[in-house]
Amino acid sequence: MGRLLIKTAIVALAFSMLIFVSIKIKNEIEASKWENNIAVAAFNDNKETYNGNFLKLGFQVKQDSIVSSIDIFLENKKAEIQNKILCVNNRYYISAEDIARNFNMQVETYNDEIHFYKIDRNFKKDDKKEIVIDCKNDTYKISRENDLRNSPLKVNNNFYIALIDIAEIFNLRAKWNYETKEIKFYEDRNTLSRESKRQRQKRPALIRFEDVAAGEVYMNSDSLQKMRIIADFMYSQRAPFHVAWIPRYKNPKEGIDNDLLKVDSMANADFVYTLDYMIKKGAIIGLHGYTHQYGEEQSIANAEFGDYASLQETEIRVKAAINTAKELNIPYEFFESPHYKSTEMQQAIFEKYFNYMFEPQKGVFNTKPVLSKRNNRTVYVPAPLGYVHDNDVDDMIKRIKDKGKDSIGAFFYHPTKEFESITLVKNNDDYPDYEYSSSSMLHKMIKCLKDEGYAPVKIHDIKLLK
Numbered sequence: 001m002g003r004l005l006i007k008t009a010i011v012a013l014a015f016s017m018l019i020f021v022s023i024k025i026k027n028e029i030e031a032s033k034w035e036n037n038i039a040v041a042a043f044n045d046n047k048e049t050y051n052g053n054f055l056k057l058g059f060q061v062k063q064d065s066i067v068s069s070i071d072i073f074l075e076n077k078k079a080e081i082q083n084k085i086l087c088v089n090n091r092y093y094i095s096a097e098d099i100a101r102n103f104n105m106q107v108e109t110y111n112d113e114i115h116f117y118k119i120d121r122n123f124k125k126d127d128k129k130e131i132v133i134d135c136k137n138d139t140y141k142i143s144r145e146n147d148l149r150n151s152p153l154k155v156n157n158n159f160y161i162a163l164i165d166i167a168e169i170f171n172l173r174a175k176w177n178y179e180t181k182e183i184k185f186y187e188d189r190n191t192l193s194r195e196s197k198r199q200r201q202k203r204p205a206l207i208r209f210e211d212v213a214a215g216e217v218y219m220n221s222d223s224l225q226k227m228r229i230i231a232d233f234m235y236s237q238r239a240p241f242h243v244a245w246i247p248r249y250k251n252p253k254e255g256i257d258n259d260l261l262k263v264d265s266m267a268n269a270d271f272v273y274t275l276d277y278m279i280k281k282g283a284i285i286g287l288h289g290y291t292h293q294y295g296e297e298q299s300i301a302n303a304e305f306g307d308y309a310s311l312q313e314t315e316i317r318v319k320a321a322i323n324t325a326k327e328l329n330i331p332y333e334f335f336e337s338p339h340y341k342s343t344e345m346q347q348a349i350f351e352k353y354f355n356y357m358f359e360p361q362k363g364v365f366n367t368k369p370v371l372s373k374r375n376n377r378t379v380y381v382p383a384p385l386g387y388v389h390d391n392d393v394d395d396m397i398k399r400i401k402d403k404g405k406d407s408i409g410a411f412f413y414h415p416t417k418e419f420e421s422i423t424l425v426k427n428n429d430d431y432p433d434y435e436y437s438s439s440s441m442l443h444k445m446i447k448c449l450k451d452e453g454y455a456p457v458k459i460h461d462i463k464l465l466k
């Protein structure tokens with residue numbers, strides 16, 4: 001009897017040991033698959049652009065929305081604008097009538113739809129030369145349906161469409177000139193070759209363009225044009241990217257306070273146009289503080305939270321940043337503290353408003369994504385590969401290659417460094433052409449990621465279980 005008991009005990013013990021070991025092995029396998037799980041989730045999401053539709057403008061246009069000082073050109077010919085150009089939230093809008101006039105088309109408008117036709121109807125019925133704009137769902141359809149970046153406005157029974165959407169519908173490249181107050185559009189002559197599909201890879205990578213604000217170098221049309229060229233490159237590589245945007249640029253000592261909600265200027269309109277452009281090319285925008293400075297200090301150079309802002313001020317600033325994005329109709333997906341400077345208590349405030357923090361969690365100092373234990377919702381995604389110091393891209397390449405298995409392949413890069421590799425070229429007729437060196441730092445990093453089996457993913461591809 002005693003022997004049987006011992007035998008049973010030994011069998012039971014062996015059995016539970018076996019279960020214990022197999023669970024442990026299974027957990028380890030699962031844990032080692034964390035990168036692959038993120039990469040797989042990224043491929044389940046085929047959407048390329050993310051349109052927040054924060055505001056349906058109430059079709060209320062005030063007198064001060066009318067812009068009389070700028071000229072629009074099409075293939076170097078001054079466009080004939082009979083209705084006014086409108087400026088709402090630093091976006092220019094042109095009426096459907098004027099669009100039709102300048103593109104030699106006919107327009108028919110309905111309650112919620114705008115239809116453009118070629119006047120010369122010498123094409124077959126099934127040729128689908130018609131452009132249908134659905135103002136209810138904010139889409140346009142030529143051969144297939146696409147999202148508009150902004151809802152069309154309806155003013156005095158006239159529809160108005162934002163420049164960024166006109167440029168996409170008609171495949172135009174823009175050249176802005178703030179001095180002469182001209183925006184020149186040309187049909188895009190360099191059709192960008194694009195990878196036929198995303199490469200399925202096992203390891204996720206996150207790329208973040210850092211410190212993008214309507215100030216300093218970004219208040220220059222050449223810089224913004226280069227920014228759009230970088231977005232084109234990322235789009236051609238099917239590489240989604242993140243943009244750490246600072247909603248309000250300040251430099252109090254120089255008397256600069258560039259609040260995009262209050263200051264209307266061509267440079268600001270070009271900046272918003274460029275944000276829209278990047279979103280259309282796969283950018284995920286995040287809020288990088290509100291002003292990225294404190295007191296009399298200058299934006300970007302200085303931190304905003306940490307020891308500076310009280311908890312109350314912190315919340316006010318976060319809300320102001322979110323309000324700017326919503327008013328401007330810029331969808332945002334994450335928050336990043338300037339210089340990563342924030343306290344645990346401040347991060348607890350950010351968590352209230354964001355599902356993703358693109359920084360390590362204070363006190364945890366994670367090198368791979370973790371779920372906040374405070375709210376079981378916010379994911380902290382660090383960027384343990386850091387950033388490109390000076391112009392030492394080889395150092396970053398080495399870091400990508402040596403990445404440890406418990407850290408995520410995420411880094412950030414100041415796009416102004418990439419500007420040096422792009423030369424803007426003017427053709428005879430002013431067409432805004434460019435040369436982009438294929439040995440640029442970004443080209444090298446993207447190539448390295450590919451060679452090392454990484455797929456660029458979006459921060460919201462990272463889903464962690466509670």
Ligand SMILES: [Zn+2]
Pocket residue numbers: 210211288292300338339
């Ligand atoms: Zn920064």
